[in-house]
Amino acid sequence: MSIKPINSVLFVCLGNICRSPLAEGVFRAVWAERGRGHQMLLDSAGTGGWHAGQEPDRRSIAVASKHGLDISGQRARKVLPGDFSRFDLILGMDRANVRDLKALAPQAARDRVHLYLDFATGKAADVPDPYYDGAEAFASVYRMIREASEALAKRLEASVSPTSGQASSTI
Helix, strand or coil: CCCCCCCCCEEEEEEEEEHHHHHHHHHHHHHCCCCHHHHHEEEEEEEECCCCCCCCCCHHHHHHHHHCCCCEEEECCCCCCCHHHCCCCCEEEEHHHHHHHHHHHHHHHHHEEEEEHHHHHHHCCCCCCEEEEEEEHHHHHHHHHEEEEEEEHHHHCCCCCCCCCCCCCCC
């Protein structure tokens, strides 16, 4: 079975202030470490729009900063109908996100929606929402996302035609 080329990824959680901005930032760094940063369109969004326009939660910014990543420039947004055609892969942080995304997605795009940890690592588990918890919960979520980002990058490297020598048109 051949893997369909994936040139764009959308990371999604509930409000787009804790998990998905962290996943976007961590994966962007992991992908760039592999020398591929310019070949992938990356973004994050929430299934809800309560925080639209806000920067990530200060605790997500802090845990990212502790690991040398600056996600403070990101701004929360709600998933848009056009995201289902714009992104090749849409990764929900938990099962509720995936359920909500599949309900929003046109029938033809539902196969683009996956549970993040399951798609990346094969472990059908949720990335827990640390919003109501403390710094250790954010640190734990960071570690989960970092491990999953490494696995996702390895998996996606096989889907980005490395032998063509051409950059993606989704820059």
